[in-house]
Every structure is written in structure tokens, then in C-alpha cells.
Amino acid sequence: MFSSRPAVHPVEAPPLTDAAENHPLRLRMKDVQGMPGTSGGLALRLVQFSFALSALCVMVTTNDYTSVTAFCYLVAAVSLQSLWSLSLAFVDAYALLVMRCLRNRPITFFFTLGDGIMSTLTFAGACSSAGITVLIGNDLGLCSENHCTSFETATAMAFLSWFAISISFMLNFWLLAAR
Amino acid sequence: MFSSRPAVHPVEAPPLTDAAENHPLRLRMKDVQGMPGTSGGLALRLVQFSFALSALCVMVTTNDYTSVTAFCYLVAAVSLQSLWSLSLAFVDAYALLVMRCLRNRPITFFFTLGDGIMSTLTFAGACSSAGITVLIGNDLGLCSENHCTSFETATAMAFLSWFAISISFMLNFWLLAAR
Numbered sequence: 360m361f362s363s364r365p366a367v368h369p370v371e372a373p374p375l376t377d378a379a380e381n382h383p384l385r386l387r388m389k390d391v392q393g394m395p396g397t398s399g400g401l402a403l404r405l406v407q408f409s410f411a412l413s414a415l416c417v418m419v420t421t422n423d424y425t426s427v428t429a430f431c432y433l434v435a436a437v438s439l440q441s442l443w444s445l446s447l448a449f450v451d452a453y454a455l456l457v458m459r460c461l462r463n464r465p466i467t468f469f470f471t472l473g474d475g476i477m478s479t480l481t482f483a484g485a486c487s488s489a490g491i492t493v494l495i496g497n498d499l500g501l502c503s504e505n506h507c508t509s510f511e512t513a514t515a516m517a518f519l520s521w522f523a524i525s526i527s528f529m530l531n532f533w534l535l536a537a538r
Numbered sequence: 539m540f541s542s543r544p545a546v547h548p549v550e551a552p553p554l555t556d557a558a559e560n561h562p563l564r565l566r567m568k569d570v571q572g573m574p575g576t577s578g579g580l581a582l583r584l585v586q587f588s589f590a591l592s593a594l595c596v597m598v599t600t601n602d603y604t605s606v607t608a609f610c611y612l613v614a615a616v617s618l619q620s621l622w623s624l625s626l627a628f629v630d631a632y633a634l635l636v637m638r639c640l641r642n643r644p645i646t647f648f649f650t651l652g653d654g655i656m657s658t659l660t661f662a663g664a665c666s667s668a669g670i671t672v673l674i675g676n677d678l679g680l681c682s683e684n685h686c687t688s689f690e691t692a693t694a695m696a697f698l699s700w701f702a703i704s705i706s707f708m709l710n711f712w713l714l715a716a717r
Contacts, residue, residue, distance in 0.1 A: 427677055429669035479661075486662045487669025490608035494670055498606055529711075536715035 393530050395447075395470055396454040396461035403527055404448035410520035411441035411481070418513040421506040429487035430510070436484035437517055440477045440524065447473075467535045474528035478521055485517035572709050574626075574649055575633040575640035582706055583627035589699035590620035590660070597692040600685040608666035609689070615663035616696055619656045619703065626652075646714045653707035657700055664696035 392399025414437045424430040447470070454461045461467075492510045496502050571578025593616045603609040626649070633640050640646075671689045675681050 428672045482658075482661065483665045483668075486665035487672075489662075490666025490669040491673055493607045493666075494673070532708075532711060533715045536712045 391530065393526060394534055395531065396451060396459065398455060401448055401451040401455060403523055404444050404451055407444035407520050407523040408441050408448060410516050410523060411437040411444060414513045414516035414520060415441060417509050417516060421509045427491055429491045433484035433488045433513065433517060436480040437520065440481045440520060443473060443477050444524065462534065464538060467531055471528065471531040471535050474524055474531055478524045478528050481517055481521040481524065485514055485521055488514040488517065570709065572705060573713055574710065575630060577634060580627055580630040580634060582702055583623045583630055586623035586699050586702040587620050587627060589695050589702060590616040590623060593692045593695035593699060594620060596688050596695060600688045606670055608670045612663035612667045612692065612696060615659040616699065619660050619699060622652060622656050623703065641713065643717060646710055650707065650710040650714050653703055653710055657703045657707050660696055660700040660703065664693055664700055667693040667696065
């Protein structure tokens with residue numbers, strides 16, 4: 360009966376190795392650039408901010424954007440997104456400076472929710488502006504009376520900003536689900 | 539030396555229990571309605587299809603939608619989405635009938651990618667149409683000469699269809715990441 364006791368050691372050892380092997384994703388996730396608290400994440404936030412700010416500046420310089428609701432909405436959306444991206448750029452920079460990890464669940468959930476809302480708002484603004492710009496330029500042919508180039512540039516910048524924030528959203532959502 | 543042989547059994551047993559405990563999410567995921575191969579998933583696909591088809595029918599019944607590029611784009615986007623949703627509704631119905639699981643990684647990746655592309659296209663179409671509808675109705679006040687009610691209804695249906703497909707996308711993406 361008691362002769363089998365030494366075999367207790369291998370019983371305790373395997374689960375540790377097994378647990379490490381069961382989570383290759385969790386170990387790999389820490390290396391993915393673009394997630395909160397990485398230099399890639401900070402770069403992504405700065406790209407989002409700069410494109411959103413460019414869209415805002417280009418749209419505001421046309422003095423007649425207020426006559427179209429969709430352009431006003433785009434200005435509001437990219438203003439909000441530039442504020443959001445700048446705030447998170449500061450958070451990322453702080454996390455990098457103090458070597459702090461931003462990977463706990465409530466923070467990731469907050470970032471995912473914010474990125475999701477912001478990307479939806481910016482994409483909606485960019486699409487509605489694109490619709491109006493195509494209507495003015497192609498369908499009605501009124502580019503001589505309107506600032507078509509500015510509208511197109513602002514729309515393109517908003518699309519680029521949306522693309523950058525949707526990468527952040529995907530990475531955060533993946534991080535949230537993979538935990 | 540050979541007296542410890544019977545202890546081989548407990549060595550093999552614990553990792554199995556441990557592996558099951560390490561994946562509480564994977565076990566829970568199977569119960570979430572709305573994922574591929576569930577009755578909730580089938581219902582979601584049918585909701586997407588019906589809203590997309592409604593948007594298509596309402597927009598096509600206005601004879602002047604072809605004069606605006608954004609409305610033509612909306613028609614193309616909801617046509618594609620209704621085809622996609624109907625196809626996946628058939629796949630879900632088949633999976634439910636033969637009690638087959640649709641949870642392997644390539645299938646989930648394909649569904650996530652398709653849902654992501656379709657939801658982006660439909661949302662872009664809905665937003666650009668909303669921009670034009672608000673321009674015609676509010677900014678220019680030309681509703682007496684245009685089918686404003688039809689445009690608004692088609693846009694609303696496209697938004698509802700987008701909302702339903704984005705739920706599918708989120709669930710599939712979560713399933714893909716949680717594996």
C-alpha cells in the first residue's frame with residue numbers, strides 16, 4: 360500500500376507545466392505592439408490624434424461647413440476623438456514612463472468601450488461627409504461654388520483616423536476576450 | 539523500483555481535471571445564444587436579412603434613388619448583406635438540424651471576417667444615406683420634391699440591420715479570441 364507514496368511528486372508537477380502550455384495566447388499577448396501601455400499603442404494614439412486634428416482643422420477653415428448638418432457632425436465627432444486619443448496617449452506615455460502595466464480587466468473594458476464608441480462616431484461622420492461630398496462634387500457638379508477639396512481632405516483624414524482607432528479597438532477587444 | 543507503478547494512474551488523471559478548470563470561458567461560450575449554430579444565431583441572421591431586405595425594397599420603390607450615389611451604394615450594400623445573412627441563416631439552420639457544431643477556428647474566422655466587412659459596408663451606406671436625407675430634409679428643405687419618408691425609412695432599416703450584424707460580429711470575434 361505505502362510503497363506507491365513517492366509517486367505523489369509527479370502528480371503535483373504536471374499541472375504547472377500543463378497550465379503554462381494551455382495559455383500560449385496569454386503569454387504571447389504581452390508582446391503585441393499597439394495594446395495599451397506599449398510604445399506601439401502610444402504611436403497609434405498619436406496617429407489617431409493627428410489625423411482627427413487635421414480633419415477638424417481642414418473642415419473648420421471652410422467657412423460654410425455650418426450650413427450642412429453632416430459636416431457639423433463630423434466636426435463634433437473628430438473633436439471628441441482627438442480629445443479621447445490625446446488623453447489615452449498621455450495615459451500610455453505615463454504607463455511607459457513608470458513601467459506600469461495597463462492590462463487589468465476594468466481598464467481594458469473601459470478602453471474597449473471608449474474606442475468602440477469613438478470609432479463608430481468618427482466612421483459615421485466620415486461616411487456622411489463622404490456622401491455629401493460625392494453628392495456636391497459628382498451628382499450635382501457644384502464644386503465651383505463649394506470647397507470640395509477641403510471637404511474631401513477632411514473626410515479622408517477622418518477615415519484614416521477611424522482606421523487607426525479601429526485597430527486599437529480590435530486589439531483591446533481581443534485582449535478583453537482572451538483573458 | 540517497480541513498486542511505484544500503480545501510482546501511474548493519478549499522474550494521468552489530474553491534468554484532465556485541471557484542463558477543464560482552466561477553461562471556464564470555453565465551457566460557458568457554448569451556451570451564449572447568437573453564436574453560429576445556435577437558435578439565437580439563426581434568429582439574428584433572419585433579423586439581419588429581413589431589415590436589409592426591407593431597406594432594399596423601400597429604397598428601390600423610390601424611382602429617383604439612382605440620381606444620388608450614396609443611395610445607389612446603400613442599395614448595393616444592403617443587397618450584399620441580405621445575401622450574406624440569408625446564406626448564414628441556411629448554414630445555421632442546417633447546423634441546428636444535423637446537431638453539428640460550427641465552432642472550429644477557420645469557420646469562426648471566416649464568419650468574423652465576413653460579418654466585419656458586411657457590417658462596415660452597411661453602416662457606411664446607412665450613414666451616407668442619413669447624411670443626404672438630413673441635407674435634403676432639414677438643410678435644404680426639399681422634402682416636397684423628394685421621397686423623404688422612403689429615404690428615412692430605408693436608412694432606419696439599414697441601421698437596424700447593421701445593429702443586428704454587429705452583434706453577430708462581436709460574438710464571433712469574442713469566440714475567435716477566447717479560444
